[in-house]
Amino acid sequence: MTYLEGAKDRYAKALVDHTRFGMREVHASPNDHGVFESDAFRSIPLLRKLHGKAIKQFGTSGGGNHFVEFGEVTLTAPHPELDLKPGSYVGLLSHSGSRGIGASIAQYYTKAAMAQCPLPKEAQQLAWLDLDTHLGMEYWIAMQLAGEYAAACHSDIHRRLIRAVGGRIMARVEHHHNFAWKEIHEGREIVVHRKGATPAGNGVVGYIPGSMVDKGYLVVGRGHAESLHSASHGAGRMHPRNAARRMWSPSEMKKVLTQHRVTLIGGSLEEAPMAYKRIAEVMAAQKELVDIIGTFQPRIVRMDG
Ligand SMILES: Nc1nc2c(ncn2[C@@H]2O[C@H](COP(=O)(O)O)[C@@H](O)[C@H]2O)c(=O)[nH]1
Numbered sequence: 418m419t420y421l422e423g424a425k426d427r428y429a430k431a432l433v434d435h436t437r438f439g440m441r442e443v444h445a446s447p448n449d450h451g452v453f454e455s456d457a458f459r460s461i462p463l464l465r466k467l468h469g470k471a472i473k474q475f476g477t478s479g480g481g482n483h484f485v486e487f488g489e490v491t492l493t494a495p496h497p498e499l500d501l502k503p504g505s506y507v508g509l510l511s512h513s514g515s516r517g518i519g520a521s522i523a524q525y526y527t528k529a530a531m532a533q534c535p536l537p538k539e540a541q542q543l544a545w546l547d548l549d550t551h552l553g554m555e556y557w558i559a560m561q562l563a564g565e566y567a568a569a570c571h572s573d574i575h576r577r578l579i580r581a582v583g584g585r586i587m588a589r590v591e592h593h594h595n596f597a598w599k600e601i602h603e604g605r606e607i608v609v610h611r612k613g614a615t616p617a618g619n620g621v622v623g624y625i626p627g628s629m630v631d632k633g634y635l636v637v638g639r640g641h642a643e644s645l646h647s648a649s650h651g652a653g654r655m656h657p658r659n660a661a662r663r664m665w666s667p668s669e670m671k672k673v674l675t676q677h678r679v680t681l682i683g684g685s686l687e688e689a690p691m692a693y694k695r696i697a698e699v700m701a702a703q704k705e706l707v708d709i710i711g712t713f714q715p716r717i718v719r720m721d722g
Pocket residue numbers: 482484486510512613626627628629630633650651652653654688693715718
C-alpha cells in the first residue's frame with residue numbers, strides 16, 4: 418500500500434471540503450489575487466463587467482472533464498527547473514480553465530468577428546479579428562488575461578489543498594492548452610493556436626495526462642520544428658461523451674477504478690477512463706516531440722457530480 422492509499426480518507430476529505438465544481442458552486446470566501454488588479458479589468462468595458470464574476474468564481478473548477486486529484490509522482494530524471502531529486506512524491510494535479518469569464522470573452526469577440534467578416538453562413542465560426550485593429554488588440558489582451566486568471570485559479574486551488582493536508586510545494590509544473598501564443602518560427606512572428614496541444618519548446622517542462630486511472634507523463638520538450646514546438650496535451654478522447662454513456666454501466670466503471678486502485682469522488686460515465694485513448698500509445702507516437710522525465714499516477718480524483 419502506498420502513502421496516499423494509507424492516508425486516503427484525509428486527502429479525500431480535503432478534496433470534498435476545499436474544492437468547488439460546476440456552474441454554481443463557489444467558495445464561501447474567495448481569496449484575493451494580483452490578477453484582479455490588472456489594468457485590463459479597468460480599461461476594457463467587457464472585462465469591467467466580468468470583474469465581479471471573476472472574483473466570485475475564483476479558485477473553482479467547472480463541470481465535464483475538469484478535475485482535481487492527488488496522485489503519486491515518480492521523478493526518473495532531474496531537471497534544473499524542478500530542483501527535485503529523482504524519487505517518489507505526492508502530487509496534486511488540477512485541470513480547469515478560465516471559468517465563466519473565458520467563455521464570455523470568447524463569445525463576445527466571436528460575435529464581433531462574425532459581424533465584420535463577410536463569410537458564408539457555414540464558415541462563420543472561422544471569422545477572425547485583425548490583431549492590428551482596436552478590436553483585435555482588445556481581444557488579445559482579454560484572452561491573455563483569461564490565461565492569467567486560469568493560472569491564478571490553479572494556484573488558489575493548490576494553496577487551499579496544501580493548507581488542508583499540510584506539507585509544502587516542492588515544485589510546480591504548468592501545462593496550458595487550448596490557448597494561443599505569439600512566437601517566432603523560422604524568423605517570423607506567428608500566432609500558434611494549440612488546440613489539443615501544449616507547448617514543447619526545447620527544454621520546456623510540461624505534463625501530459627492520461628486518464629483518471631492511467632498515469633500521465635512529466636516531459637521536457639524537444640523543440641521539434643515541424644510540430645511548431647508543440648506536443649499532444651493529453652491522451653484525448655477515444656469515444657464521445659454520449660457514446661460513453663451508452664457503452665458502459667456505472668458498475669463497469671467502478672470495476673475499472675477498483676482494478677487501478679483509484680478513488681473517484683463525483684464524476685460520471687461521460688468521463689469514464691475507458692472513453693480515453695491509451696496514453697502509452699500516444700506517448701510512443703510523439704517520441705520525437707518530448708522526453709519523459711517522470712510520471713504521475715492518479716489515486717484520489719474529484720470531479721463535478
Ligand atoms: N489525470 C487525469 N487525466 C484525465 C482525466 N480525465 C481526462 N484526462 C486527460 O486529460 C486530458 C484533458 O484534456 P481535454 O482536452 O479534455 O481538456 C484528456 O485528454 C485526458 O487525457 C482525469 O480524470 N484525470
